[in-house]
Amino acid sequence: xxxxxxxxxxxxxxxxxxxxxxxxxxxxxxxxxxxxxxxxxxxxxxxxxxxxxxxxxxxxxxxxxxxxxxxxxxxxxxxxxxxxxxxxxxxxxxxxxxxxxxxxxxxxxxxxxxxxxxxxxxxxxxxxxxxxxxxxxxxxxxxxxxxxxxxxxxxxxxxxxxxxxxxxxxxxxxxxxxxxxxxxxxxxxxxxxxxxxxxxxxxxxxxxxxxxxxxx
Numbered sequence: 001x002x003x004x005x006x007x008x009x010x011x012x013x014x015x016x017x018x019x020x021x022x023x024x025x026x027x028x029x030x031x032x033x034x035x036x037x038x039x040x041x042x043x044x045x046x047x048x049x050x051x052x053x054x055x056x057x058x059x060x061x062x063x064x065x066x067x068x069x070x071x072x073x074x075x076x077x078x079x080x081x082x083x084x085x086x087x088x089x090x091x092x093x094x095x096x097x098x099x100x101x102x103x104x105x106x107x108x109x110x111x112x113x114x115x116x117x118x119x120x121x122x123x124x125x126x127x128x129x130x131x132x133x134x135x136x137x138x139x140x141x142x143x144x145x146x147x148x149x150x151x152x153x154x155x156x157x158x159x160x161x162x163x164x165x166x167x168x169x170x171x172x173x174x175x176x177x178x179x180x181x182x183x184x185x186x187x188x189x190x191x192x193x194x195x196x197x198x199x200x201x202x203x204x205x206x207x208x209x210x211x212x213x214x215x216x
Contacts, residue, residue: 043196045197046196046197046200049163049200049201049204050200052159053156053159053160053204053207056155056156056159057156057207057211059152059155060152060156060211063148063149063152067148067149070147070148070149071148071149073149074147074149074150074153074212075212075213075214077140077142077146077149077150078137078142078153078212078213079133079136079137080213080214082129082130082132082133082136083209083212083213083214084213085129086126086129086130086133086205086209087205087206087209089122089123089125089126089129090123090126090164090201090202090205090206091202092122093119093120093122093123093126093198094119094195094198094199094202096115096116096118096119096122097115097116097119097171097191097194097195097198097199098195099115100112100115100116100119100191100195101188101191101192101195103115104178104183104184104185104188104191105185105188106185107184107185109178109181109183109184112178112183112191113175113178113179116171116174116175116178116191117175119171120168120171120172120175123164123167123168123171123198124168126164126168127161127164127165127168130157130161137150153212156208156212157208157212160201160204160205160208163201163204164201164205166197167194167197167198167201170194170197170198171194171198174190174191174194177190178191
């Protein structure tokens, strides 16, 4: 039952409700407590890879600055179809790796294994296409004596080829681990690191395609 008090003037004063406690402010985990996908060493390696290709692209733009005509005509000498096929293979393999990580994080290791096998099978098409492209180039006379554009083209694509082969070896390693039951939803940093590395390699290839095949 609510009672009222009387003021000195004889007027009824309604009771004052007790103060309500303030709601607690939401708390957020500090950044250092948030789990980073993959391994710190892989992130360092990706940063070094980006730094390495920054130097390579600096060589490209320096040569393009001094020999604009050669770089203007250069893309017409390459096989655009080969570049498009390699782009499709790289991006498709990266998508499959993303699906693999998604299923592994959800605890569906069997599906993750299937996607990992598909990503590796698709990725292995890349070196086959690249070797056939280089053979086609040589048949067209595009060797180290074919001018500055071709020299810079080999300089970047061979280095990218090496990095992509490292990624393919990583895919084979992760696939063996998945088949052996080494990874789970609680331990998937290895597959995450591989997917991140391959996406970085994809990004480098897209830049190579734009500069050498499409001349952006």
